[in-house]
Amino acid sequence: MTQKDRIREFIAENFQYDITLIKDDTPLLESDIIDSTGVMELVFFIAEEFGVEAEPEDLVPEVFNTLNGMERFLQKNTA
Amino acid sequence: MIVNIGIDSADVDRFVRLLARNRAHLFSLLFGEDERVAMPTLNSKREADYMAGRWAAKEAVLKALGSGIGAITLPEVGVFAHKTGQPYILLYGKALKRSQNLNIERWHLSITHVKGIATAYVVAESG
Numbered sequence: 001m002t003q004k005d006r007i008r009e010f011i012a013e014n015f016q017y018d019i020t021l022i023k024d025d026t027p028l029l030e031s032d033i034i035d036s037t038g039v040m041e042l043v044f045f046i047a048e049e050f051g052v053e054a055e056p057e058d059l060v061p062e063v064f065n066t067l068n069g070m071e072r073f074l075q076k077n078t079a
Numbered sequence: 080m081i082v083n084i085g086i087d088s089a090d091v092d093r094f095v096r097l098l099a100r101n102r103a104h105l106f107s108l109l110f111g112e113d114e115r116v117a118m119p120t121l122n123s124k125r126e127a128d129y130m131a132g133r134w135a136a137k138e139a140v141l142k143a144l145g146s147g148i149g150a151i152t153l154p155e156v157g158v159f160a161h162k163t164g165q166p167y168i169l170l171y172g173k174a175l176k177r178s179q180n181l182n183i184e185r186w187h188l189s190i191t192h193v194k195g196i197a198t199a200y201v202v203a204e205s206g
Contacts (some may be wrong), residue, residue, distance in 0.1 A: 044100050058148035
């Protein structure tokens, strides 16, 4: 399972959303799949699952609004 | 003159869970150094109430500034309390700059907790 698939699975479970509708580039905030507190829950999941702790400056839509953004964030911080 | 208003609510139970998962990480994401120093000692239930209230206040300020998380970081919106308990806002960095660009001179903040929901309301005023 890829990092994106693991995050997709978490989002579907935690926010009770149809996993087939969560595409790699689906805007999670604008689509009302997650809310702003949900961003924090995603941040904590990524820290626990992949060992990468986000800083306040990382809490930007470019990172946490899509699966692609989170994958780029993980690649950048685990390289 | 009122420049803008902002309102936000937060579910306290979600902050109970976030605190249980990684309290230190949550503090580092939400609070600046001054806020951490000013935070009172609280039991775990009151701490979640406190965190949810602070979160709602910071989000309400971001809304009043016409911003979301990202353009401004959460520690750049400081939420403090007078000795009477009345909360107030101090802005730093990009939040302060945006506030100045909007000619905001005063902030008014109220936070309330009802049945596990923390709600904050802010008014930004000029002149």
